[in-house]
Amino acid sequence: MKGYKRESVDVIICCYNQEQYISQAVESVIQQKVDADVRVLIADDCSTDNTLNIIKSYEKQSPFPFVYLPSSKNIGLSANYHRAFDNCFATYTAILEGDDWWSKDSHLAQHIQFLQNHKRYSMSYNRITVYLQDKGITEKHHWPFGNIDYVAISLKEQISLGNQIGNLSCCVFRTEMLHCLPKEFYALKYADWELGIMMAMKGPIAMLKDSTSTYRINQNGLWSRLAPAKKQASEIQSLERIQPLLPDYCVKYIDTFKKTLTSEAEFSIPMPRLYRLKRMLFHRRFGKK
Numbered sequence: 001m002k003g004y005k006r007e008s009v010d011v012i013i014c015c016y017n018q019e020q021y022i023s024q025a026v027e028s029v030i031q032q033k034v035d036a037d038v039r040v041l042i043a044d045d046c047s048t049d050n051t052l053n054i055i056k057s058y059e060k061q062s063p064f065p066f067v068y069l070p071s072s073k074n075i076g077l078s079a080n081y082h083r084a085f086d087n088c089f090a091t092y093t094a095i096l097e098g099d100d101w102w103s104k105d106s107h108l109a110q111h112i113q114f115l116q117n118h119k120r121y122s123m124s125y126n127r128i129t130v131y132l133q134d135k136g137i138t139e140k141h142h143w144p145f146g147n148i149d150y151v152a153i154s155l156k157e158q159i160s161l162g163n164q165i166g167n168l169s170c171c172v173f174r175t176e177m178l179h180c181l182p183k184e185f186y187a188l189k190y191a192d193w194e195l196g197i198m199m200a201m202k203g204p205i206a207m208l209k210d211s212t213s214t215y216r217i218n219q220n221g222l223w224s225r226l227a228p229a230k231k232q233a234s235e236i237q238s239l240e241r242i243q244p245l246l247p248d249y250c251v252k253y254i255d256t257f258k259k260t261l262t263s264e265a266e267f268s269i270p271m272p273r274l275y276r277l278k279r280m281l282f283h284r285r286f287g288k289k
Contacts, residue, residue: 006036006037007035007036007037007091007112007116008036008037008038008039008090008091008092009034009036009037009038009039009090009091009092009093009094009108009112009172010038010039010041010087010088010089010090010092010093010094010175011029011038011039011040011041011064011093011094011095011096011108012041012043012081012084012085012088012093012094012095012096013025013026013029013040013041013042013043013055013096013097013098014043014045014077014080014081014084014095014096014097014098014168015042015043015044015045015047015051015055015097015098015099016044016045016046016047016051016074016080016098017047017048017049017051018047018049018051018098018099019047019049019050019051019054020099021098021099021100021101021216022051022054022055022098022099023054023058024101025096025097025098025099025100025101026054026055026058027058027101028096028101028102028103028107029062029064029096029102030058030061030062030063030064031105032064032102032105032106032107032108032109033105033106033109034108034109034112035109036108036112037090038063038064038090038108039064039065039067039090040062040064040065040066040067041067041069041084041087041088042055042066042067042068042069043069043080043081043083043084044068044069044071045071045074045075045076045077045080046071046072046073046074046075051098052068067087069083069084069087077189077191078186078188078189078190079186081190082186085178085179085181088175088178089175090175091174091175092111092112092115092172092173092174092175093172093173093174093175093178094107094108094111094171094172094173095168095169095171095172096169096213097167097168097169099216100167100169100213100214100215100216101169101213101214101216102169102212102213102214103129103211103212103213103214104210104212106210106212107126107212107213108172110126110208110210110212111124111126111172111208112172114150114206114208115172115174118206120203120204121152121203121204121205121206122173122174122177122199122200122202122203122204122205123171123172123173123174123177123196123199123205123206124150124171124172124205124206124207124208125165125170125171125172125196125205125206125207125208126170126207126208126209126210126211126212126213127140127141127143127170127207127208127209127210127211128140128141128166128167128170128211128213128214128215129141129211129213129214129215130214130215130217131214131215131216131217132217132218133216133217133218134218138214140211141166141211143209145209148209149208149209149210150206150207150208150209151206151207152204152205152206153196153200153204153205153206153207154200154204155197155200155201155250155253156253158193158196158197158200158205159197159239159246159250159253159254159256159257160253160254160256160257160260161257161260162193162235162257162260163192163193163196163235164196164205164207165192165193165195165196165205166192166215167192167213167215168191168192168195169213169214169215170212170213170215171192171195171196173199177199177202177203180202181198182245184244184245185198185242185245188241188242189241190238190241190242191238193235193238194238194241194242197242197246198242198245201246201247232261235257235261236258236261239254239257239258
């Protein structure tokens with residue numbers, strides 16, 4: 001890739017008025033232990049608080065160079081990501097939102113290693129740890145697949161089962177795949193679900209077992225403060241917006257998702273074949289159903 005001589009990753013820190021949290025985010029990036037060339041792209045959307053000055057205070061202690069994307073006015077989340085993606089040239093692109101943090105210094109290393117060893121995958125994301133700020137509680141998403149290190153999520157599953165990613169700060173993409181996104185996609189209001197769907201069109205996406213990132217949730221968040229009915233309406237609108245960019249056969253996946261919303265069924269990632277086989281053999285051996 002442009003300007004790099006070995007394996008490389010561009011880290012996008014996407015932020016706006018997050019002076020309360022940005023130190024923890026930046027520190028978690030510069031503490032990463034990874035055998036790769038790393039750049040940190042600061043996609044600050046014209047913050048009016050002290051966010052940008054706090055970021056700059058970390059430059060001297062960072063082992064990775066900081067690149068600041070110019071911004072003379074607030075352009076919104078989707079446009080901010082668009083310009084950031086356009087400025088990524090490394091083999092991989094990682095995202096960290098300004099109020100989240102990477103909870104292990106191996107975050108980048110584990111994603112790069114996976115994508116190096118699994119060429120057909122368009123992206124990877126890790127199991128999330130959630131920090132409920134208002135309650136001061138940390139919760140880790142359940143992993144029902146035993147010792148399996150990752151699960152493949154297809155386009156069908158990413159649509160019909162609802163958003164399997166949940167947060168952009170846990171994602172690492174093949175940069176060439178991001179550059180293949182159609183210009184019509186950037187005209188949409190999009191987030192992790194929609195971006196995951198577009199990536200799943202290029203190849204399966206992988207959910208990694210090891211939780212290496214933390215998603216901060218507070219009651220004032222744009223999503224968390226919505227009532228359940230409004231969340232469902234927003235999810236349907238997201239699919240309707242992106243549907244013109246999808247193959248025709250995806251209509252049935254969208255219909256499956258809508259039916260799931262109207263029923264009381266819970267979303268669940270289908271068990272991978274290897275895990276089903278192991279469980280079947282275990283149950284046969286010990287007489288369990």
